[in-house]
Amino acid sequence: MLQKLMAPLGKLKEPLAKAMAPLGKLTGGNPLIPGIVAFVALAVIVPPLLAGYWIFLVTAGLLTTITAMGLAIIVGWVGEVNLAGAGLLGASVYVTGYFYRVGDSRLNGWPFIPAALTGILFAAFLSGMVAIPTARFSGIYVMVLTLGLQITLERTLFSFPWIIGGFGRNVIVNRPKFLGVSFDSDLRFFYLCLAAAVAAGLFVNALRNSRHGRAMNLIRTDKRAAAAVGISPWRYKILAFAIGGGLIGVAGAFTAPLYRSPPAIVQFIAFQSLFLLAIPVVAGTRTLLGIASVALSFALIPQALESHHLSPFLLGGIGLIAGTIVGPGGLGGNLLDILQKQKEVAILSAVGLAVDVEAEVDLTVAPTPARVETDNGGGPSVAADGDEIVLRDRPPRLKA
Amino acid sequence: MVVALSFHFDLFKFSLVQGVALGALYGILAIALVLTFRMSRVVGFVHGGIATASAFFYWYLVADPTLVSGQSVGGSAWNTHQWPKFPAVILAVLLGAALGAVFGSVVTGRMATWPRVTVTTFSLGAMLLLAGIAASIWKSAFENVPSPFGEKSTHLLGNSVRYHDLAVVVIMVLLVVSLNFVLTRTKLGTQIRAIADDIDAAEIVGIPVQKISIGVWCAAGALAGLGGVLLTPMTRLGTGVILFVLLRSTAGAVLGGFDSLPLALGGALIFGQVESQVQGGTFGTIGSGWREVILMTILFLGVILLARRSQSRFQLAEG
Numbered sequence: 001m002l003q004k005l006m007a008p009l010g011k012l013k014e015p016l017a018k019a020m021a022p023l024g025k026l027t028g029g030n031p032l033i034p035g036i037v038a039f040v041a042l043a044v045i046v047p048p049l050l051a052g053y054w055i056f057l058v059t060a061g062l063l064t065t066i067t068a069m070g071l072a073i074i075v076g077w078v079g080e081v082n083l084a085g086a087g088l089l090g091a092s093v094y095v096t097g098y099f100y101r102v103g104d105s106r107l108n109g110w111p112f113i114p115a116a117l118t119g120i121l122f123a124a125f126l127s128g129m130v131a132i133p134t135a136r137f138s139g140i141y142v143m144v145l146t147l148g149l150q151i152t153l154e155r156t157l158f159s160f161p162w163i164i165g166g167f168g169r170n171v172i173v174n175r176p177k178f179l180g181v182s183f184d185s186d187l188r189f190f191y192l193c194l195a196a197a198v199a200a201g202l203f204v205n206a207l208r209n210s211r212h213g214r215a216m217n218l219i220r221t222d223k224r225a226a227a228a229v230g231i232s233p234w235r236y237k238i239l240a241f242a243i244g245g246g247l248i249g250v251a252g253a254f255t256a257p258l259y260r261s262p263p264a265i266v267q268f269i270a271f272q273s274l275f276l277l278a279i280p281v282v283a284g285t286r287t288l289l290g291i292a293s294v295a296l297s298f299a300l301i302p303q304a305l306e307s308h309h310l311s312p313f314l315l316g317g318i319g320l321i322a323g324t325i326v327g328p329g330g331l332g333g334n335l336l337d338i339l340q341k342q343k344e345v346a347i348l349s350a351v352g353l354a355v356d357v358e359a360e361v362d363l364t365v366a367p368t369p370a371r372v373e374t375d376n377g378g379g380p381s382v383a384a385d386g387d388e389i390v391l392r393d394r395p396p397r398l399k400a
Numbered sequence: 401m402v403v404a405l406s407f408h409f410d411l412f413k414f415s416l417v418q419g420v421a422l423g424a425l426y427g428i429l430a431i432a433l434v435l436t437f438r439m440s441r442v443v444g445f446v447h448g449g450i451a452t453a454s455a456f457f458y459w460y461l462v463a464d465p466t467l468v469s470g471q472s473v474g475g476s477a478w479n480t481h482q483w484p485k486f487p488a489v490i491l492a493v494l495l496g497a498a499l500g501a502v503f504g505s506v507v508t509g510r511m512a513t514w515p516r517v518t519v520t521t522f523s524l525g526a527m528l529l530l531a532g533i534a535a536s537i538w539k540s541a542f543e544n545v546p547s548p549f550g551e552k553s554t555h556l557l558g559n560s561v562r563y564h565d566l567a568v569v570v571i572m573v574l575l576v577v578s579l580n581f582v583l584t585r586t587k588l589g590t591q592i593r594a595i596a597d598d599i600d601a602a603e604i605v606g607i608p609v610q611k612i613s614i615g616v617w618c619a620a621g622a623l624a625g626l627g628g629v630l631l632t633p634m635t636r637l638g639t640g641v642i643l644f645v646l647l648r649s650t651a652g653a654v655l656g657g658f659d660s661l662p663l664a665l666g667g668a669l670i671f672g673q674v675e676s677q678v679q680g681g682t683f684g685t686i687g688s689g690w691r692e693v694i695l696m697t698i699l700f701l702g703v704i705l706l707a708r709r710s711q712s713r714f715q716l717a718e719g
Binding site for chain 1: 443516517518519520521522524525526527528529530531532533535536539639640643644647650651654658688689691692693696699700703704
């Protein structure tokens with residue numbers, strides 16, 4: 001039955017690849033270029049086109065992107081499922097708000113940066129702590145205990161009015177000010193959050209390419225191999241949870257002043273954790289741009305669903321189901337494969353090899369190696385026996 | 401958070417009965433979780449969604465429309481039907497069974513060889529989808545649900561106890577006895593245990609693994625549906641409540657290593673007792689936050705002490 005359900009998804013790959021072909025040609029298959037284009041579009045083109053409310057929503061989407069990057073480290077790199085994403089986000093929001101806000105509150109008026117650091121460290125600490133007893137066990141226990149952490153946060157931290165600052169109190173959480181520059185307006189705060197999202201993306205990218213990032217990825221792929229080369233799965237799992245929690249904490253710290261008042265607890269309940277989890281599951285973790293696109297969509301689509309009286313949980317549920325069916329690469333991974341193939345085609349064309357683009361963009365597994373025709377100096381194409389491209393579900397490689 | 405420790409025997413007696421009912425309720429869902437885990441090595445979070453769907457369906461069939469607070473929202477979904485309760489319970493349980501069978505056919509079919517954590521994530525997605533459907537139809541519902549056993553009470557150990565609570569305990573006892581009988585005294589039970597112990601060997605000796613697995617998922621779905629129907633008269637009807645209870649049941653199953661039905665039931669009863677005693681004030685005034693911390697500590701300790709025992713089984717499941 002599932003096979004039947006999945007059949008349309010498989011059929012989508014070919015038209016998707018064809019649709020992506022012009023983009024691939026335009027960018028030379030370089031995944032950085034769409035990222036830069038997306039950044040410029042967000043920073044320059046989008047704000048003047050959008051009304052204030054939508055700027056606010058896109059800002060929320062950028063913060064969801066940072067949250068999703070944190071979850072992606074845990075879900076995608078070390079292969080564990082964290083069901084406390086919303087709880088950690090809320091913990092950072094409320095702890096940051098507690099120290100930063102002004103008004104009817106016990107401790108207030110800290111500068112934004114120390115308050116935010118406290119929130120971030122608190123989220124990282126909680127996330128790391130829950131990993132300590134579970135990192136040696138199977139992923140199933142991690143799921144249960146992170147769900148336990150989520151429920152505990154809901155029933156403890158989120159139920160203290162003096163921390164969350166809610167329940168009708170007159171509490172103001174101002175937008176921050178840095179070096180005399182106020183980020184009070186929605187547009188300025190949008191740019192601040194965009195900078196934070198870009199910084200988080202650069203950090204995650206650098207971490208992924210570092211020794212530690214590779215170690216985390218190896219743990220997911222093969223724990224025994226990792227242990228054999230001296231990588232401690234236990235330590236790296238805890239590290240991944242702490243870093244992931246920290247990134248979620250960053251999102252929380254910027255979410256605290258987003259609404260100018262403490263946000264409602266309902267945004268940080270257990271179902272919201274599943275909704276957030278769906279983002280890296282759908283997007284995959286190979287491309288940060290994919291995560292950002294899905295996160296922005298997940299922040300904006302519920303607004304459209306709202307007018308049709310549809311719960312955002314529907315989107316989360318469909319996302320989780322689709323994400324698991326598409327596979328660990330997610331939608332982003334599949335698109336990246338297509339772009340990578342386009343890059344290979346561009347390189348082959350540049351060195352004088354004419355490649356059948358139809359065949360190149362076909363992602364299905366070819367039963368036999370396909371031969372590549374070389375351009376014979378403008379004359380009729382002839383098949384060169386020595387030049388073969390083996391088509392796999394990975395980018396093609398030239399055989400000597 | 402407030403803590404003022406003391407011991408009150410009268411409250412202990414009252415909470416004991418309440419705790420057994422609560423633990424029995426957690427136990428019903430824990431049984432469903434353990435059964436399906438033994439079949440497919442998947443934590444059946446989907447049971448939370450099934451319980452939600454069945455509970456909403458039951459409420460839709462039996463609730464008095466004049467007492468439905470969401471009527472102001474409008475729409476035919478709030479026009480409940482006031483049906484007789486027992487046929488509604490049967491229909492809600494059948495809905496749970498059907499949903500369980502559908503999910504079981506998916507996870508024991510094409511997904512049979514997929515990594516178990518992936519399939520468990522799929523199970524989370526299915527739960528969220530079912531909860532999302534319920535939340536879309538009945539937005540922000542937080543309704544009172546009539547019990548199938550009425551609203552009357554009786555006296556037990558000098559305390560007033562609802563028939564509903566007693567019925568939950570009786571149902572759980574009947575379930576345990578009948579499941580124990582099926583699993584230990586029948587050919588089907590032998591086949592189920594064979595699949596749980598070694599799925600490849602079971603297949604080699606000709607046991608129809610997929611059919612039986614789907615059957616177990618179907619039965620577990622029915623249990624989850626029953627759990628949802630029995631839960632909501634004790635709390636209220638809302639999507640968030642069921643996930644909260646599912647965690648308790650899952651914790652019970654964890655304490656049983658996701659392997660043993662008696663241990664899972666024991667774990668669920670411990671959770672029910674601790675929650676009831678702390679909430680009932682047996683040990684003095686303890687805030688709800690501390691109650692959660694205590695339960696979470698038990699869960700963590702349970703994982704650390706008991707999970708090692710089952711680790712090889714889980715590693716096998718994830719291989």
